[in-house]
Amino acid sequence: MSDSGNNGNWGDHYPVSCPPGSAKSKDIDPVYRLTLNNPPTDEDFHSHKEANLRYPPEKECEACAISVFTDFDQIQKAKKKIALFKNRGHIIKGKITKETGVVSEPDHKSHINWWVYSGVEVKMYFKDNTQS
Numbered sequence: 710m711s712d713s714g715n716n717g718n719w720g721d722h723y724p725v726s727c728p729p730g731s732a733k734s735k736d737i738d739p740v741y742r743l744t745l746n747n748p749p750t751d752e753d754f755h756s757h758k759e760a761n762l763r764y765p766p767e768k769e770c771e772a773c774a775i776s777v778f779t780d781f782d783q784i785q786k787a788k789k790k791i792a793l794f795k796n797r798g799h800i801i802k803g804k805i806t807k808e809t810g811v812v813s814e815p816d817h818k819s820h821i822n823w824w825v826y827s828g829v830e831v832k833m834y835f836k837d838n839t840q841s
Contacts, residue, residue, distance in 0.1 A: 718810075718826045720773070722758050727770035728824035732811035738804035740777040740821065741784040742835065743794045749801055754831040774813070774822035775831060777805070783819040803835030 719727070744753035757764045757772040764772040778784040781800070788794045805812060810825040825831055 719824065720759075720827050723773050723824075724769050727773055728811050728822075729770065729813075732813055732822075732824060734807035734811050736804070736806050737779060737812065737821070739802050740779055740805055740823075741781055742775070742777050742801050742803060743784065743788055743791065744799045744801055745794070745797065747799045749799070749832055749835060751830075751832055754835075771822055774824045777803075777821050777823055778819045779815050779821060780819035787818070787820075801835050805834065809834065 742749075742753070744750075746753055752760070754775060756775055758769070759773075762772075778787065784800055788798050788800060791798070805821075805823055808826075809829045809831070810823055812824070813822040815821050
């Protein structure tokens, strides 16, 4: 059941009450993202929902977020485990600024959900260089 999100800051694909109230605006530098392209393209920064990837229905809000990691070692482990990225993926370095959206607290593997404000060009916050 999607709606226009909880206000005009979010894309039309956001469900009601998403992002969660616990998400906060903050600066985080560095963050790391897995991409398929080098240099990254706009499509490398689509959420699961925008990319029409499968996700559990109860995870619709998380599927609207962009996944990043704060720890380089943890994203290297994720790259090795995710078949799509294992052999042809890249790790890029960037930053989150509080003007770009809101984030969840990092989990035990340093994973963060980043709900990006509508109109933000996420690619501009990442360097074109990749790390493998």
